[in-house]
Structure formats: structure tokens, C-alpha cells
Amino acid sequence: MEFSWGSGQESRRLLLSLLFLAAWKAGSGQVHYSVPEEAKRGTFVGRIAQDLGLELAELVPRLFRLASKGHGDLLEVNLQDGILFVNSRIDREELCGRSAECSIHLEVIVDRPLQVFHVEVEVKDINDNPPLFPGTQKNLFMAESRPINSRIPLEGASDADIRANAMLTYTLSPNEYFSLDKPSEDERVKHLGLMLRKPLDREQSPELHLLLTATDRGKPELTGTVQLLIKVLDANDNAPAFDKTLYAVKLPENVPHGTLVMKLNASDLDEGSNADIIYSFSTDILPNVESKFYLDPITGEIMVKGYIDFEESKSYEILVEGIDKGQPPLSGHCTVMVEVEDTNDNVPVMEFKSLSLPVREDAPLGTVIALISVSDRDSGANGQVTCSLTPQVPFKLVSTFKNYYSLVLDSALDRESVANYALVVTARDGGSPSLSATASVSVEVADVNDNAPAFAQPEYTVFVKENNPPGCHIFTVSARDADAQENALVSYSLVERARVGERALSSYVSVHAESGKVYALQPLDHEELELLQFQVSARDAGVPPLGSNVTLQVFVLDENDNAPALLPLRARGGGGALSEPVSRAVGAGHVVAKVRAVDADSGYNAWLSYELQPAAGGARSPFRVALYTGEISTTRALDEADAPRQRLLVLVKDHGEPALTATATVLLSLVESGQAPRPSSRVLAGGAGAGAGAGAALVDVNVYLIVAICAVSSLLVLTLLLSTALRCSAPPSEGACGPGKPTLVCSSAVGSWSYSQQRRQRVCSGEGPPKADLMAFSPSVPDSRDIEDLQSATGDSLSKPRQPNPDWRYSASLRAGMHSSVHLEEAGILRAGPGGPDQQWPTVSSATPEPEAGEVSPPVGAGVNSNSWTFKYGPGNPKQSGPEPKKQTQVSFLLRRKEAFQSRQ
Template identity: 55%
Template sequence: VRASWGRRCCAVVRVLVLQAAWALSGGQVRYSVPEEAKAGTVVGRLAQDLGLEAGEAEARRLRLVAQGRRASVEVSGASGALLVSSRLDREELCGKSAPCALRLEVLVERPLRVFHVQLEVTDINDNAPIFPAARKNLSIAESSLPGSRFPLEGASDADIGANAQLSYTLSPSEHFTLDVKSSDENRKSLFLVLAKSLDRETIPVHRLLLTASDGGRPSLTGTTELVISVLDANDNAPQFNQSVYKVKLPESAEVGTFVARVNATDADEGSNKEFSYSILSSIPIGNKGLFTIDTKTGEIRLTGTLDFENVRLHELQIEATDKGTPPLSGHCSVELEVLDVNDNAPEVWVTSLSVPVPEDASVGTVVALLSVSDRDSGANGRVRCWVWPASPFGLEATFAGSYSLVLREALDRERVSEYEVEVRAEDGGAPALRGRRGLRVAVSDVNDNAPAFAQAVYTVLARENNAAGAELARLWARDPDEAGNGRVSYSVWEGGVGGGWRPASSYVSVDAESGRLWALQPLDYEELQVLQFEVRAVDAGEPPLCGNATVQLFVLDENDNAGGAAGEAAAAAGSVSVSGTLWAWAAWGAPAGQVVAKIRAVDADSGYNAWLRYELWEPRGKGPFRVGLYSGEVSTARALEEADGPRQRLLIVVRDHGEPARSATATLSVSLVEAAEAALAAAAGSSSSSSRSAAGAEMGAGAASAATNVWLVVAICAVSSLFLLAVVLYGASRWAPRAAVLSGPGPTTLVCASEVGSWSYSQRHSRSLCVADGAGKSDLMVFSPNFPPPPPGPAAKDTQPEPSALLDTVSGSSFLALPLLSLLWAVAV
């Protein structure tokens, strides 16, 4: 027997190899293995059939993917052969289904590929026929006529095919024979046929052995003992109006659903005519409890639930037994066909998942492998799949029930760093059922974004005399990448072109991590007004990316210079300076308002810090002299008298408008002389200051008077010219279009101060305006950087105020003050 079994196994293996080669040429690997094969049995050379070279199976990790049940086969890592790993029981795997095919998925990595292997488990004759019971008791009336038929329960065989084709034999008997009828190839009806009339008095009990043999080689058998009791009297058994009742019910039928009504009649009279119904047996064995029958009416109802996926056809043997003595029975069968209902939703399984996906992954990259199945049949088992939301992934069918999740669009981690993908499946039933499986696909970062500053140009205002190490501003560049790709470091870049660029490393420094801008040394407005440089932000990616921003640093003036008057004072109207004291002459009887001298001070600051005012500190009270608040002119407050004495000593204080204010003092000594002496002193002082010679010392009173008149005419003409110029500039500023003023980049504007503290501004050109003699002086610096248009959204915290507001304020006040002050100066002269 063992030799025969070995020869059959060799033949089967050869057939399997031929089938596998044929299946591979058709695009799918198919193998066949008999059930109950020993562990370690080689099913097929899987690696070779898949086209892998020797040793490539282990290098590329050839492996099987289990799908919901314990795999009974495995792949040898060294040889790549498909081996039996545990006991294969075809009856346990597939039941009565034929053929019994297992679908396996084989994965190969580097690169990732999936192959589908179909393994057919063939049946061997390892199950003997089994009867429902080892003994069957029958009661047959002795009045039964020869040819009477009595149904018997057949045996069942768990095998399939020829191994499950049963034949029956009955032990020799002169009274009984066996009649076997095949309703189809799988079901046979057995009847015990009475061949000869019975005589209870001769043989009250007949014992027969019923044997069932299958078609396997070798054949296996099963037996049951028939114990036949011969009864007396009642010689008419109930008869059904149909021998077979056929019924169809959906598997969704509820408990208590009406199945069928059987009907039988008995020709006897009295108690022999009364009978009751019962369920004798069921096929498959063990499902008898799913049904109940009313013993009187013959109504059959469900007591359990039907499942099309487990049993598609139920066969019940119904018996009607009368109350005669002995009782007689009639028999019929009820065949219940279970109709499929869409009660199983599709199931989605993830067999492989490759995450995270780099954001620069190419379109078509396989992200995951999935398997989809539905236990229903027909349209209820046809499944369609899709991805929700569809973008940027899609499904591609690779085999029946197998799909690949692939990349359909380019990824951007800065826009979406993780996707919640749902694979949905829907069958073709009505109503359709759906299954789903959620996937979380993370996107890994790639350095594809350069740091970007919040502003292209930063305008920074810093006061002079700031402390070394003081924070001037904070710059920030955004890099949407993550980890090292988004870690930004800052540095001051000395590069750049154009005359406006100055080296900045000696003035400022930027913190590499925080972007804080520090001052390396105190700033001095009188030395540096504008510093323009570039800050560069570089990320830590590979390769690194960078972004730039321009910084315009404007130094604001502070009142750190006091006006100097003692050394800078200029004599006027005949005044001279000797040993740090200013000397001037005034004539007795000079009327009120006559200018005696003019004090002029210089302040190195600018703007308000250089706007000077003059005060007479001593003598206080009702002295004979006064000083102009902004002009510095010393004039008589009343007519001079002899009681005022020969000499007046005046202490004049010069203050600026800074916070806090700074001051300087000058001493003026005024000698009171006769009118002729005063004229000679005035002529001598004028000649000395203009030509630096002593030739004018001998001029008379007539020459001094003529020189004075000439200077008065020149002063009146100068004041008138300045007044007209102020009016023209005021009109131009009022009617000039504002858009043109604010559209240009606007270089630094220098403004000069006068004795009365007036100033002007310009957007495109630098102008100096003075209303008194002397060189123009820088008074106020106004800048108009070329700001980029602001980005949409809320304004940044460090947004500077609009330059137009400052310019409008300065322009309005200064141009209104100019004509008024000029007019006052002309009247005073």
C-alpha cells in the first residue's frame, strides 16, 4: 500500500509541475497539493517559477502575505520553494466546495512587487461514509404487501468527487431488498423494499446490515444496523399528496417564517386514520433544529436563521405516523433552496504599507497594497473600490480583489503634512453595502523652501549715543520646512552694489539663532546718519537655501551738543570781541529799537536740538537793552540816558530746544558814548570785519552813515527775496500731486536752520533754506524709503507709520511759519 501511495504521489507531483509551468506562462502561478501532505512537502519551486535567480529569493525577501487565516504553506528563505508548513485538511478549508483553491499573495521587496499564487488542495479518500446512527429501528406491519418501500437515511461522506460517490449494499435477506435512486450526482435516496410478505409469528424481528462504500481507491465503508420489528393490524400507512415539496426562501427570513405545509391522508378508519407529522432527518446532518413542524397541521416554520454562504440547500425528511396498532407511517421530502441576500459588506485588508512618503515622490509610486473580498455571490459579491478623498491618491487593480494605492499628484508637505485616506468598497447588491479601511499616510519633508523674510526692506530707527550691545530690531525669516530644513541662521552680509552700501560689520551684528539686531558700538548722528546693509537667512538643509532682506538703519539725532556763543559770536553794529568778551558802542539818546549788536551761536545738533533761542540773563528787570528771542539781536529797549552810566554789561544765555535743553552764555559789554564817537566806532567795526584791515579806522561820521544805509538796503532786498521764494515754494507744495511725491525712493533730505528756527523738506531733492546771512546748516533730516507693498492680511507688529503723515505735518507748519517770520524780520529791519 505504501509503495502504491508513493507512486501516486510522484505522479501527482509531476502533474503539478506541468500545471505550474502552464499557469506561469498564462500570467499566474498555480500549484496543486493533496490534502494531508506532510509538513515539509515541496509544493513548487516558487522562486524559479517567478523568474528569480539563485539566492535572489532571500536577498529580496520573498514572503507570503497571510489573509485572515493561518497559512498552511510557507516559503523557504534559502531555496525559495513553496513548502507545506502544517496539516492541510481540504474538508476544513473548503467543505464540500470543489475545487478547493487557496489564493496566496507573494511579496518581493527591492523593488516591491506582488505575485498571485493559486494553490489547489486536492481531495484524498480520508473520510469513510458515516450514517446518522449506528442503529436504525423500523416497524413494518405484517400486512404490508410485497413491494412496499420504506425510506432509509443515507450516509454522508466529507470527501468530494469520486471519493464521495457512495454505493450501498444490504446483507442477504429473503424478505428485503435495497433500492437506490439517484436524484442527482450528489444525493441518493434509499428505500428498503419488501420482497416477501412478513410473518410476525415466524420472525418477529429482522436484523440487517446496511453498508455504504465510497468510490475512493482504496474504498472506505460505513455501516448501520437495521432492526425491523414486524407489527400487526394496521395495514394502511398515511400517504402524502406529494413526494417532494420544493421551497425557496431568502437567507434573511426571520425566525418563525412559514416554510411549507405538507399534507397526508390515511385510508384507514378510526384511530388507525389519525396520524401526526414529524421531521425525521435533515441534510446536512445537524440542521434539523433549524425547523419545526406542527404535528397536526403539517406547517413547517423556521426556528433559526439561514445562511446562504454556509448551506445553500436544505433537505428535510417528513414522516406522518398514524395511531394504529401497529402504527404506520408515510414519508415525503421538503427541499428548501436558500436565496442569497446582500448581507455581507465588502472587507478591505491592507497587506503592505510604505510610509512615510517623501514629498518629492514621483507620480505612480506605490504606497500600499490592499485586498478586497465579499462573501456574497453574483451581483451581491461584485465589488468596486475607490479612494476618498480622491486626491492625491488613486487605486489600480492588480488582480481579482487586489489593488495598489498609488500616488496620482505631486505632494507638498508644507501644504499637507499628513493624509487621512479612506479606501471604500461597494458591492452590487440592492441596497448596496459598503466597507472601508482608513489609512494614515505621512509625508516626509524635503528641503524645497528657502527662508523668506516678512519684509523685503526693514526700516530701523536708532537714537544716537545708544549703549553698545543694545537691541535695535528683531528680524524674522519663515521657512515652512521642518527639522533641519526649517532651522534658520542669520548673518550680516557685506556684499551689495551701489554707492549707498556701507560696511556694517563694525556697527551692527545679528544673532545667528534669534535674528536680533545688536549695536556693536554707540552711534553718532554727527558721524553717521544712514547705514544700509543686507541680512541673509540660511537654512540647515542639504543643499542649504537662503533668503535676503535689506535693512535701512537711520540714526536719530539727540541733543548732545550745546550751542557755542562765546567763541562763535559775530560783532554787529560796531561790536568787537576782546579776550572772550564782546564789546559794542551805543550813542547817548539812541531811540528805542536801535540794534546795538547781534549774537550768533552754532549748535552741532540738528532739528529741534539745534533750534536756538536767546535770553538776557543780566541785568534783569527794566534794563535799557533787550535781545531778540530767536534773532540774537541786541537792541535798545528805551532811549538811552546819562543816568544809565558809561557802560552796560549784559549776560546773554543761548538755549536749544532739546530734551533736556542745553545752554551756553556770552558776555556783551556796551559802552555809551557821544553820537559822533559811536558813528566812528561803528564804521571802524564794519571795516574791520569785512576786509580784515585797519584802513577804515579814520572814516568820518558821514562814511559810517552811508555804509549803514547800504547794508539796510541789502538786508531789505534779501528779506523780500526770501519772502517771495517762500510763497512760491508754499504754492508748489500745495498744488503738487501727492502721489508723485510719495512714489519715488527719496534719498536723504538735509534741511538747514535759521535764526528763527524755520525748516523745510523735500522728497526727491535736497534743499537748503536760510533766512539770514551765513552758511546753510543741516537742521532736520527727512527720509522716504521705497517701501514694498504690504502683504495681504493683518499688519506686522513692527510696521512703521506712514511717512506721508510726518511729511504733511512738517510741510504745513514750516511753510506757514516762513512768510510770517520773514515779514516780521523785514518790519524789524
């Protein structure tokens, strides 16, 4: 473009190719452009997107926006091509006044992520303002007696442009009386003056008309003119004269009304009324000066009458003239320059340009949370603002640009520790005293799923009685999640990693997903399932979800829900109650038969006792039944008075609450001694008698079994002896009676023999010499004194059965082994005949935790555990040995969970 001059308002077009439109960057990412004032709408300013390094496709998604204080409509950005262009008329004089530098400060803000750019657009001045005089005509009164070379001040023209466009030169129309006096070198005295070069003669020329022209140095040049009308007067030869042509004074801002600025003094060499001076503001004074100051016409005192604000105007130029009262009046002129001094009277102003809330607790360090703009209208140190942050929080303020601060994350956040931060930003200037402003910001921390649900303990033990109703509530698991909202919403489920037998875990129990309640879906049977171990998972609803597991050990407690079951034997001659021959020659205490029964329950619920029901008619029977063994023996010698057929009714009862019973009927036939066969025990179940059939067939079986047991026992004894010899040959620290738990198995008064799978365990009995893992003693019959000594030594541990220890565990497979034990007894393997050591299968025992009391297993039938088994020969439970004159023996099976056994070791 190029300039073109026309008529009228001298419209102009500026050649844009002559201006610098290229942007440049300097410190802190600031970009500079320049544009001439009065440029037409749509004028190209710069490729702002390219210069800021932004992609055109990112402008709209990243919310590209332009901000400018008070000048937001002057410039605009085309989001399609990223070009900054003029949007409306730009008048540099209106925008910046007479300031030498004039720029439009733009803030370019883009989000995602947040970025702020600062753009300075310099407005170039063009010569669009001609010089202007205060008026089109100026009237001057001048005495004809005025001396040659006297100076008459004139008000110069003003040009709203700057630099060369505002530099004026003056010319005066040709005349013979006056010449033009140019401004002095003091820039503060810019007024023109007329110099009288020839004496005036009112009679010859009462009025003089001159034309004063002001021309600037712009291209093209612009001019302004004023008509000077000089009227020549008579008399009053001396004009008032001030002490100084220029007065300079400093005045603090905010001074109260009536404050004296200064007092002027002018003198007149005339006398009388020609020497009386009246002070007044010049007619060329600016309106804002006259509104701020008052001039006393008599005293010449200048006082403050308005609000003096440094931020409004930094200086005032007061034109004063002194006029005498002569005829015609003469005047003198002076200039008062009032410089306003700044005081710290403006509080800093803060403005949040951008605020990104809430902040995720996993936000990286350096994340920008807010952009803060600060400003202070004061100058110098009074306008220098610094920001601080309180209290001590994981955030900090970073100065990103002049008067801009970023609130950024300084350390890691944890919503579970602090969910909200109340920040106070303080802006303080450098004045004395300093002024400050505060702004509060509440920073909320957004939760992320960084905490898994946690149970109070890793494992729970639950005890449930068997035969529970289906769907009953047995336990409630609860996990706590430290997160919030859906991240803390916990749901529960079963972890089906293993099956329970051949059935799925979900067929036994279920877990409510919300409450964590565990329900038993079907009645549990202690005889089928003693321990149900499974895991429950807790998962939150976060993304991704987090979870943890807890183990539940559900022990099914036994109830007395199984009545004693009598074990049937083959009956001689078929079914029905048959007679068992008993020789009348037997003495007191002879065992004639035995009732055997088992109970599917465990513990005291399976502890059986036998009672002989009274005979009909109240007759006293010559037989009795052992309380805990079921052996039927004679109480006295039989005689001829006893009935040849004896019908015995045996009541078998367990120790449950309530107790369950079964009855057995035993028929005995008393015969002479020559007619009686070899004695043998018979068991009758449900009223059926047990005969002595197939006795011959059992003899052969007994022989083979005895031979097999002897062979196995010999090998076992030999192995243990070799092992003991090797151990004894070891160093003393590994002796057979070395330190350790002293008693896993200890012998009783009548002897015992035991086997243990713990190969390296040392076993000692009391304080005697070391014993090997296999210990065999010949059973002997203790007398009453031995029994009393044994009872006194063991105390209540033997006289009273103990509550079964929770570590005892039994399985259905153990009870199934009872049948094999019955056949062993029928074969006579463990029976030595009348009066000999008779091995009885146990129906009761007591578990004791004290090592010194030995270990006795509770009644579990005749099964053998795969982990360890123990045979014990002894007098049995003292509770059943009182009335028994005959020696009793017991075989007890030590059954326990492998884990419990190892823990006791």
C-alpha cells in the same frame, strides 16, 4: 512519492511528483499552486519569491509576510530560499467540506514600497475517506404480505471526498428475496432501495440478514458496509404512501419561528388503525435539520423552530416517514428539499491591511497610503461591495483586486494649506435596500521645508540718534516661516558683504540669532557715519535650509554734540591779542573785521549766530557784529570821544538744543586816517587778535588765483554757450524750455550763477526766456522796498528757516574743505573791498521742498560735493537781513545724496 497501502488505518503516501506544483499567474498578479491534502509537514509547494518576482535578499528588509484568514498556520515561507512549504496537516474535508473547489487564499504583503500579491493554493483531494453508513446495522420490518416489486428505501453511505473519490457503487450480498435498486437519475434522490423479488414467508424465514457494501472509485478503492436485518411480519398489507416522493420548497432566511414550511400528506389503503399515519423524521436525518425544523406528527406540518441563515446553510434535506398503526406497522417515505433564499442581512466589513502615515507633503502622485479589504457574507448582488470616499480630498480609492481597494494620493498636498485630512470610507453592497459600513481615517500631512522665511517688507528704514550707548537695541527684524517645527525655526545673522570704511560691519552692529534684535555695538557718530546700510539674513533649520534677506538703512541722526570752532589766522607779531588799526575816518556800516567759525554738526545744530557781548561798564560800543556772517562793522562814524582801544567780545552760538557756544576776542585800535593801513578783515579765535601780516605775500597769490578762475570761467561759459546753441538748433520738441521739472536752480532778485552735472536737463527761471546751465547776473544792492517785496513774495519760506529735509546728507570730507575756503578769502579772491560785493561763506540756510521757493542748502561748512555744487549770490536769509544796511552775499553748497537728487529729477 507514491501511494503505499498498509494494514489498520491504511496510511497513505502521495507521490508529489504526480501533482502540479508549478505556479501560474493570471490577472491582477495572482499566483496559483496546488498541494495534496494530508501532505507531510515540509512538503514543497512552490518557489513563491521567484514566481512573484522578488529577490531573496529583499524578503527580510521589505518585511515579507504571509496572511490568510483562519489558515495562517497551514502554509509557511522559508525566507532564506523563498520556498512555500506545508507547515501543518491539511485536511481538505475539514477545510472546505463537500465543496468541489477547495483553495487556500494567501495574501503576500511586502513594504518599502508597499506591494500586495494574491496566491491561491488549491488543495487536491485524495481518497482518504471510506464510505460511511449512518450505522453499522439497519433493522427493517416487512410484512409477509408485502407485494412483489415493492420498494423499501435505504439510507445510502456518504463519502467526505469529492468527485471520483466520492462516487459510490453499491453491492448487496447474494439472496433470493431482494435485489438492489440503484438511485434514480434525479441527483437529489440519492437513496437506495430494496426491491422485493420473491414473496416473503415469515414461517419459513422470519429474519433475513443481508450485507450492503458501498465502494468508491478512488485509487485505491475504499469500502463501507452495513448489516441489514429484515424481520418478516404478519398482517397490515398496505404501507402509507405520500403524494410525492420528493417535495421542493424555497424558504427565505431569517424567517420567524413557527413559520410553516409545508404540509405533508400521506394515505393508507387500509382501514382503522392500520390507516392512521404518524409522521416523523427519519432516524437517518442530520442533527442540524432536526434543530431547525419541527414536524407535527398528526398533521404532517413542517414548521421553522430555529434560526435559518443562508450563510450557514443554503439548503436542508428533510427525510420524513409515515408509519401507520397497524400490526405490524408499515411506513412510507418522502424527501423534502428546503432551499434557503438569501436576503441582504449582512453589513459589509472593512479591514485596513496596511496604513502608511503620515504622508509627506511632497509625496508623488499615486503614493499608496492604505490597503483596504472589504467583504460581505451575502451572495449575489447582496454580497457585491463598492467603496467610496468622502469628502472631496486629494485622495482616491483604486480597486486593485477583487474586494481590495488602495487609498492613493490623487493630487499634490500642501501642509501649509491643510495639515490633516479626515477621510470617511464607505462600503456599500448591492442589495435592496443596500447596507453600508463606514470607517474614518485621519491622514496627517508631514511637513517638508518648502517655504523660506519671509519678511514683512524688503527694506526697513531706521533712525538712530548719534552717541547712543554701546549695545543699545535699535531695531527688531522678524521673519515668518509657514512651515512647522524645525523647518519654521528661524535664526538671524548679518550679511557682511561689504565693509564700512576700513572696519568690518560686525564692529558696528550685531543681530541676536533667535529674537532678531539688532544692537549697536558702539556709539555712532553722525559726523563720521551718516548712513549704515546692511542686510540681515533669516535662515530656517530645515534640511536643506532656506533663507531670505532684508535690507536695513540705519540713518544716524545728528545731535548738538559739537561746539562752534573758531578758525584761527596768522597773527602779526606772534600769539596774543593784538590791536587792529581802524581809521577814525570810516563811516557807518564799514566792515572792520570778521569772526569766522565752523560747527562739525549739521542742520540747525551747525547754524551759527554771532552776538556782541556788552562792554564793561555799560558803555555803548560803536561796533556791531552781523548776526549770521560774523562781520564786525561800525554802527556810526567814529569820533574823538571813542576810546583808542576797543576790546570786543563776540559770542558764537549754534541753534542746537541745548545751544553750544564759543567766544572770540577782537582788539581794535582807533588811529587817524593817515595812519591806517588798507582795511582787511581779521578773525580772532579764542581771544587771539588777527593781524595784517604777510599782506604783501597774499597779493601775488590773489593775482594768480583770479587769473585761474577767470580762465576756467571763460572756458565754462564758452562750453555752455555752445551746448545751448546746439540744443536750440534741435527740433522744437527739444527746445531749451521744453517740458520737464522747471526749476532745479532759479535766480534770485540780485542774480545767481549755477552749474549742474545733469547735461541733458533743461533749466528755466520762472516764465522768462530759456537760460543756459550757467547763469551770471551782476549783484546789485536791494533797497528796503526790494527786500520787503522779496519777503512778501516768498512768505515764510524765507522769513523762517525750514527743517532740513531727510534727503540732505553730509560727509566729514565736506567739512574738511572749510580750510581751503578760508585761504581763498584771505587771498581776496571773493572779496571786492569795502563797500563792494563781499562773498561770505555760509553758516546757515534752509532747505525747502517747494520748487517755486528755490533751493537753499543747510550749513555744511565750505566743502564741495563731488556730485553737484551751486554758488548763489543773494541777500542771504531774510532773517539776518533786517538790521543790516549793507548788502550781504552768500555762497551755498547744494549737497544731497545722489539717489535723492535723481529721484527729484
